[in-house]
Amino acid sequence: xxxxxxxxxPVTLSEEAFLTINCTYTATGYPSLFWYxxxxxxxxxxxxxxxxxxxxxxxxxxxxxxxxxxxxxHLEKGSVQVSDSAVYFCAHSNAGGTSYGKLTxxxxxxxxxxx
Amino acid sequence: xxxxxxHPSRVICKSGTSxxxxxxxxxxxxxxxxxxxQFPKQSLMLMATSNEGSKATYEQGVEKDxxxxxxxxxxxxxxxxxxxxxxxxxxxxxxASGQRGVSTDTQYFGPGTRLTVL
Numbered sequence: 351x352x353x354x355x356x357x358x359x360p361v362t363l364s365e366e367a368f369l370t371i372n373c374t375y376t377a378t379g380y381p382s383l384f385w386y387x388x389x390x391x392x393x394x395x396x397x398x399x400x401x402x403x404x405x406x407x408x409x410x411x412x413x414x415x416x417x418x419x420x421x422x423x424h425l426e427k428g429s430v431q432v433s434d435s436a437v438y439f440c441a442h443s444n445a446g447g448t449s450y451g452k453l454t455x456x457x458x459x460x461x462x463x464x465x
Numbered sequence: 466x467x468x469x470x471x472h473p474s475r476v477i478c479k480s481g482t483s484x485x486x487x488x489x490x491x492x493x494x495x496x497x498x499x500x501x502x503q504f505p506k507q508s509l510m511l512m513a514t515s516n517e518g519s520k521a522t523y524e525q526g527v528e529k530d531x532x533x534x535x536x537x538x539x540x541x542x543x544x545x546x547x548x549x550x551x552x553x554x555x556x557x558x559x560x561a562s563g564q565r566g567v568s569t570d571t572q573y574f575g576p577g578t579r580l581t582v583l
Contacts, residue, residue, distance in 0.1 A: 384571070391577075392577060393471070393558050393574040393575050393577040395574065396573065399571060443570050451497055451562060452499070452514065453511075456508065457507070
């Protein structure tokens with residue numbers, strides 16, 4: 351079945367540190383892959399996406415590459431800021447069948463960045 | 466672009482009353498809207514999927530008579546929690562996907578509604 355597994359948190363970093371949040375998935379077909387970010391008390395915001403193998407999504411210094419061979423979509427940022435503190439969700443779209451259009455989410459990773 | 470709003474952002478009600486939450490796509494036509502529920506420090510749980518002009522499809526275990534969903538237009542879906550009880554207290558989030566100017570495979574999320582039932 352469809353699933354998304356994220357690196358367990360919480361992740362605590364100092365400002366300007368390098369960030370990696372691992373994400374692997376299982377899916378049928380060729381799903382699109384997403385990273386969403388949720389700030390405290392708010393809904394989810396689309397951070398970046400990739401729609402096919404080897405695509406790299408990027409936004410606000412964050413990057414993730416669609417790796418079909420390892421079924422992964424790890425999120426990276428070279429230098430985090432305090433304002434990046436949030437919960438990060440990896441997700442994939444369901445490519446077909448009755449679940450078409452639905453998203454399968456990972457459990458979320460809490461990131462806290464200290465000054 | 467691709468802005469989704471929810472109203473209200475926060476609501477407190479008494480046990481036994483009904484509460485309506487609105488979800489609007491502000492700058493695109495949402496052919497499909499999704500309703501999620503999120504418990505503290507947990508991921509999102511999909512409750513139902515609604516397509517404009519047709520009945521919502523509920524996920525297993527979600528009571529359709531308790532959580533009434535209406536998707537009357539391409540820019541508005543509503544979730545009504547009927548006869549709310551304290552266990553219905555949660556953070557409800559909607560999302561929308563659509564056509565014409567937005568990615569059809571991407572869901573755009575509203576800011577969420579915090580429901581507290583006393």
